[in-house]
Amino acid sequence: MPQLLNCMVSVVNRDDLVPRLSVNSVQGLLESVLCPGQVAKTQAWMKEDWQAVKDFERIIELRRRGQKEAEGDxxxxxxxxxxxxxxxxxxxxxxxxxxxxxxxxxxxxxHGDLNSAMLRATAEMETSEAAEAEA
Structure with missing residues (x-):
């Protein structure tokens, strides 16, 4: 046994690693997730997330407008x-x-994007051809 003094033996019960799924544990999880306080928090977080998406879209649009103005100049x-x-x-x-x-x-x-340029050019061609056809 003296050879094993430097070794550590650990016994782990499988129930310690993976908690058992039972009806009571699922009910407890649902009650904690669906309680009015948690629902209100989740809805507030969702509103904040949606506002962040809207802010991001607004920033992108402002940058796009700024680029168009710079291109106009x-x-x-x-x-x-x-x-x-x-x-x-x-x-x-x-x-x-x-x-x-x-x-x-x-x-x-x-800005050098070939696919977008192709779409833009063909759209311009279609509108100019339609205008010529009307004239």
Missing amino acids: SSASPSNDVTEDESMKLMMLMEAGVDRTRALRALRSE
Whole structure:
């Protein structure tokens, strides 16, 4: 036995690790969760969370408006310099049937996002074609 002096033996009962699920424990859980005080707290937390989502959406919209205003200021003096990345994206847009000026305008409006630029350019094409058809 002297060899085992440095060892520690621990016996753990399985009921100590996993509490048993019983009808009483489930009823106790439901009562604690559904008590009026807890329901009021949960509803208050949900209102706070929803308000945070609304605040976040408002901030995003304000930033978007600020970017549009900045683009409006920069559109007075447009830059014709095209980066290598923009030229690749322009080629893709032009292969899809979008003319170069419309493709460049859409690409810069969407901050280089090719998918959004494609949607914007095709929407512009449809509206201009509809206006021409009416005239």
